[in-house]
């Protein structure tokens with residue numbers, strides 16, 4: 001008789017049953033007894049500036065997963081450490097469940113890596129193994145290196161290498177969800193630190209985002225049915241629904257990027273080089289997401305509030321609290337900036353083009369430290385994702401991976417003329433806007449541009 005394998009599936013940034021390598025490894029064998037554990041690690045979320053929208057999305061996704069896991073015969077326990085250390089909480093859970101293996105999806109970031117190292121050591125002391133599975137990216141981006149053996153810091157050569165790797169490995173083959181269980185869920189002894197998930201759900205703010213796995217699959221299918229073909233043209237005007245709007249689900253792992261690419265290839269064929277401009281451009285965006293994870297993994301200081309380019313640490317940012325507040329509240333008098341910031345406040349989401357414009361305005365025209373903007377975004381966004389947010393902010397502030405020099409600065413009014421020529425988006429969010437000149441800007445764009453260039457130049461020259 002084979003011994004029963006008792007495992008723990010520790011769910012974190014991979015809140016799905018579809019294409020989940022950690023879940024698959026934890027529950028793959030016949031007769032396995034797998035228990036899923038979610039840790040409500042509030043201090044960790046606070047340290048990473050997760051706001052109510054992002055926390056709510058994650059907790060609702062956990063609730064949706066509970067149902068899917070139950071169908072597969074897997075019991076989900078939610079634990080709240082309340083002052084105890086994560087390694088101790090997990091060690092106690094494994095002892096209560098007689099589990100000898102813990103499986104989890106690998107996460108990016110220094111804090112995450114340190115936490116996992118201490119968990120591995122603590123569990124190891126108890127004879128329990130921690131297995132981390134590649135989860136958040138399509139390809140093993142941590143293995144991609146330039147000719148000199150260093151991580152890439154510019155997107156285009158990274159993308160070339162990434163596509164060559166995809167050519168070699170072939171299109172991903174996502175793992176199907178676990179089969180439905182026949183027996184009932186085994187509830188063994190209580191697990192220390194367990195709390196009732198439903199008690200948390202009642203306190204969440206209302207949300208327009210339908211958490212769980214069904215919605216992102218529905219959105220993806222609808223996007224692939226047509227909009228993807230025009231993506232290269234429609235992705236920039238913020239008044240159009242030209243993008244997939246999948247980021248809130250991707251950020252909490254309710255859909256895997258491998259599944260997204262496999263479905264894309266299912267429509268357009270396995271040879272991505274033969275795709276038309278729409279699907280190719282969309283693939284490029286998925287590669288940007290992989291790129292920012294690659295950079296964060298290869299350059300740990302990015303996780304520690306530091307810029308990619310060391311010289312930009314010398315930029316003399318302005319302590320402009322009034323300007324920062326006006327920016328946060330969408331009352332800078334620059335119409336497109338105010339529209340974006342109000343969209344963010346109201347919906348928890350902002351169009352990519354407008355994220356670039358609002359971030360540039362804060363870091364360049366107001367010369368406010370980009371880290372303040374990064375934290376504010378993280379706190380507001382429903383799709384807050386540390387590598388993409390940090391990457392986007394450092395790109396906009398010229399402290400990171402933007403290949404263009406610091407003195408090429410977006411003019412927000414010109415951007416609005418180009419991408420929102422009828423001011424459709426602006427009028428939607430800024431009802432008092434009544435054409436050019438109708439708002440009172442808090443800063444003169446021309447003078448602010450010169451000030452930014454001078455300040456950056458002084459920093460660069462030491």
Ligand SMILES: Cc1cc2nc3c(=O)[nH]c(=O)nc-3n(C[C@H](O)[C@H](O)[C@H](O)COP(=O)(O)OP(=O)(O)OC[C@H]3O[C@@H](n4cnc5c(N)ncnc54)[C@H](O)[C@@H]3O)c2cc1C
Nearest residue numbers: 243244245246247285289352355359384385388389392393
């Ligand atoms: C200052 C700034 C901050 C940002 N913060 C975040 C963040 O916290 N979370 C987040 O998911 N994205 C962030 N982005 C990237 C981008 O704005 C969003 O991913 C995109 O707007 C999501 O919309 P979508 O799902 O319709 O994207 P689509 O255009 O349909 O693209 C599909 C997916 O590709 C990825 N993607 C697209 N553009 C980018 C990009 N520029 N960088 C990285 N990944 C990309 C996203 O996962 C997106 O869901 C930020 C960009 C900037 C400039």
